Amino acid sequence: MTADAGPTSVDATAGVDAIADTGPTRADVAGTGGPTDATGLRRLAVDTLDANWEHDHTVPSRTLYPHQWSWDSAFIAIGLAQVRPDRAWRELTSLFRAQWADGRVPHIVFNPALRVGAYFPGPEMWRSADVPGAPTVATSGLVQPPVHALAALLAYRRAPDPTGLAALRRLYPAFVAQQRYLADRRDVAGDGLVCIVHPWESGLDNSPAWDEPMAAVPAEAAVMSAYRRHDTAHADAAHRPTDLDYARYLAIVAAYRDQGYSDRDLAAGHPFLVECPLFNAAFGAAEHALAEIAALVGADPGPHRARAARITEALLRRLHDRGAGTFQPRDLRTDRLVSARTVLGLTPLILPDLPTRQADALVVEARSARFGVARRMDRPLPTYDRTAPDFEPLRYWRGPSWLNIGWLVRRGLLAHGHPELAAGLRRSMIGLVAGAGCHEYFHPDTGVGLGSPAFSWTAALLLDLLAE
Ligand code: 9WN
Numbered sequence: 532m533t534a535d536a537g538p539t540s541v542d543a544t545a546g547v548d549a550i551a552d553t554g555p556t557r558a559d560v561a562g563t564g565g566p567t568d569a570t571g572l573r574r575l576a577v578d579t580l581d582a583n584w585e586h587d588h589t590v591p592s593r594t595l596y597p598h599q600w601s602w603d604s605a606f607i608a609i610g611l612a613q614v615r616p617d618r619a620w621r622e623l624t625s626l627f628r629a630q631w632a633d634g635r636v637p638h639i640v641f642n643p644a645l646r647v648g649a650y651f652p653g654p655e656m657w658r659s660a661d662v663p664g665a666p667t668v669a670t671s672g673l674v675q676p677p678v679h680a681l682a683a684l685l686a687y688r689r690a691p692d693p694t695g696l697a698a699l700r701r702l703y704p705a706f707v708a709q710q711r712y713l714a715d716r717r718d719v720a721g722d723g724l725v726c727i728v729h730p731w732e733s734g735l736d737n738s739p740a741w742d743e744p745m746a747a748v749p750a751e752a753a754v755m756s757a758y759r760r761h762d763t764a765h766a767d768a769a770h771r772p773t774d775l776d777y778a779r780y781l782a783i784v785a786a787y788r789d790q791g792y793s794d795r796d797l798a799a800g801h802p803f804l805v806e807c808p809l810f811n812a813a814f815g816a817a818e819h820a821l822a823e824i825a826a827l828v829g830a831d832p833g834p835h836r837a838r839a840a841r842i843t844e845a846l847l848r849r850l851h852d853r854g855a856g857t858f859q860p861r862d863l864r865t866d867r868l869v870s871a872r873t874v875l876g877l878t879p880l881i882l883p884d885l886p887t888r889q890a891d892a893l894v895v896e897a898r899s900a901r902f903g904v905a906r907r908m909d910r911p912l913p914t915y916d917r918t919a920p921d922f923e924p925l926r927y928w929r930g931p932s933w934l935n936i937g938w939l940v941r942r943g944l945l946a947h948g949h950p951e952l953a954a955g956l957r958r959s960m961i962g963l964v965a966g967a968g969c970h971e972y973f974h975p976d977t978g979v980g981l982g983s984p985a986f987s988w989t990a991a992l993l994l995d996l997l998a999e
Contacts, residue, residue: 565965569997572964576997577614579969579990580607584618585642587625592971592983594765597649599626599640602675602734603988605682606935610991612686612695613998619686620698623679627705632664634712636679638731639671651761656784662792672792673732673784676813677713680706680820687827689998700828703821710817714838716794720863723845724806725814728797729783733807735928735936736780737772739871739915741805744862748802750778766982770925798863805869808850808858809878809939815842816881843884852876856892872901872916874936880943890947897940897952904940906951908959912937913975924975931972931981934960938992957996964993 566572583589588599589607596603604626611619629640641654654660654669662672683702687695719726727733730741752775762771772780783803790796797804818839822832850858852868857876859868879885880893897904901916911932915922923929937960944953963973963980969989971982 565968572961572993573997575964575969576610576990576993579985580611580615580987582985583987583990587621588640589618589622589987590642591987592985595762595971595983597645598642599629600675601626601636601638601640602678602935605678606938606988607991608682608686609689610988610994612689613994616686616690616692616695619690620694623683623686623702624698626679627702629666629668629670630705630708631662631666631670631712633716634708634710635672635674635716636677636709637670638673638675641669643668648759648761651759652781652784656781656788658788659792671731672788673729674713674727675732675734676810677709677817678813679709680817680824681813684820684823685995687824696827699824703824703828703830706817706821706824710814710821710838713814719794719797719804720806720849720861722806722849723841724811724849726797726804726863727807727810728787728794728801729780729803731780733805733810733875735809735873735875735914737776737926738873738875738928739919739921740807740860740869740873740875741803742871743869744803744805744860744864745776745779747864748779748782750775750782752778754778754781767925770981771927804863806850806861806863807875808846808860809875811842811846811850812858812879812881815839815846815879818842819883839882840884843879843882846879846882847886847889850879851889855896856889857896858893872896872919874902874912874914874940877902877940878936878943880947881939882943883946885947887947890943894944894947894949894952897944904944904952904956906955908955911959911963911973911975911978912940912956917975925981927972927982930975932963932975932978933972934963934989934992938995941996957999961993961996964989969993 566575580589590597591600591603604622608619608622611622630636657671659665659670659672683699687699713725717725730736755774755778786802818835822835825832825835850861852859858879859876861868877893877897880890900918902912903910904912913930913932914928914936915930937956941953941956963978966978967973967980968984969986970980970984971986973980
């Protein structure tokens with residue numbers, strides 16, 4: 532198959548029970564655009580990952596995102612571990628080769644072989660070469676949720692051989708440095724949580740969660756006339772962030788870059804400072820994973836367990852909204868929790884030490900009409916409260932369903948004793964790909980495929996779901 536040439540769309544969230552519940556048997560998926568059985572789905576996923584493999588990493592999409600992305604590589608490694616374990620380790624190794632001297636893992640590692648303009652904003656905007664401690668290869672200066680240690684642990688569990696153990700040994704100090712960077716340099720409020728300095732760091736770029744903090748970032752949509760956006764040449768502009776969003780994204784990048792990406796004095800004037808529940812849940816989950824990796828590689832798990840407990844405690848203290856029964860981002864510029872109910876709030880469920888009371892409240896939120904998680908889901912999990920007046924079923928992270936988010940929430944449901952809900956979510960996610968192919972995201976009502984039709988983490992996480 533050719534990259535970005537997957538099937539387009541159609542409804543098929545029902546009828547995958549045979550695949551979802553009993554493994555690789557024929558499923559009765561009526562009138563779909565994707566394969567109809569587990570073997571076909573697995574083939575599609577492997578073909579997608581193979582087509583997107585680029586010398587030492589996997590691009591998220593050949594057209595929209597032709598470089599290496601940080602949290603994509605983590606999700607991708609989880610799937611690769613099943614079918615191409617050597618590539619799973621190369622994926623993580625190439626990403627961490629671009630780690631900065633301060634420990635930050637950049638959210639984009641640019642492929643120097645690609646032409647200028649292959650992605651916007653490219654290396655000319657980030658200018659990482661000007662920063663002492665940045666690697667030789669050009670990168671962005673931002674980070675993304677630290678899901679890499681968890682991914683490495685899960686990859687190793689799928690392929691527990693000497694090569695994997697050697698890779699864990701090599702990567703362990705890099706994961707520790709990644710966590711140390713976040714703990715030491717990004718705890719802007721001094722409360723034990725990580726602060727993100729750009730919506731791109733959340734991975735859910737234009738989530739309604741960022742509307743309040745973004746409204747305070749001074750920028751005019753008109754500045755975009757000076758640039759050529761790459762994304763809208765490959766995807767419908769109505770499904771992407773707006774020009775005003777992009778103008779603000781660029782203004783925040785410029786502010787951070789012009790300080791040399793130094794994290795000193797952020798509180799004094801950086802235009803976007805937010806504590807995100809997903810980012811911090813990943814930060815805590817990383818310490819849990821590192822405790823297990825430490826035990827495997829002969830290091831001390833104790834400090835990781837202690838840090839994990841402190842992160843969960845800080846999340847509860849700072850981001851838990853008791854009235855709403857969910858977690859909300861905190862805007863550090865106003866010191867207030869944002870009010871939009873997004874799927875970000877459900878993700879602390881991945882923390883195994885989240886107390887039962889708060890975990891139960893999250894399950895209530897997940898099952899509510901806002902998110903619709905059920906044993907038999909009639910619609911996929913949306914990224915935003917589907918009852919909200921500004922729910923947008925087509926626009927990126929403002930409604931559509933994404934597999935990485937469903938995959939995280941499903942892990943959380945399993946961790947907190949809800950196997951039937953986890954099974955319902957899994958069936959719904961497999962149904963999305965059976966219906967539309969390995970799309971980047973999906974319409975949260977119809978399951979129609981949106982964005983890139985050959986998206987790597989969809990393929991990788993599908994493999995993981997099929998193997999369960
Ligand atoms: C900006 C690569 C990345 C994902 C993000 C997703 C999107 C980039 C973009 O694509 O972001 O980083 O250009 O829109 O929001 O989660 O890592 O797949």
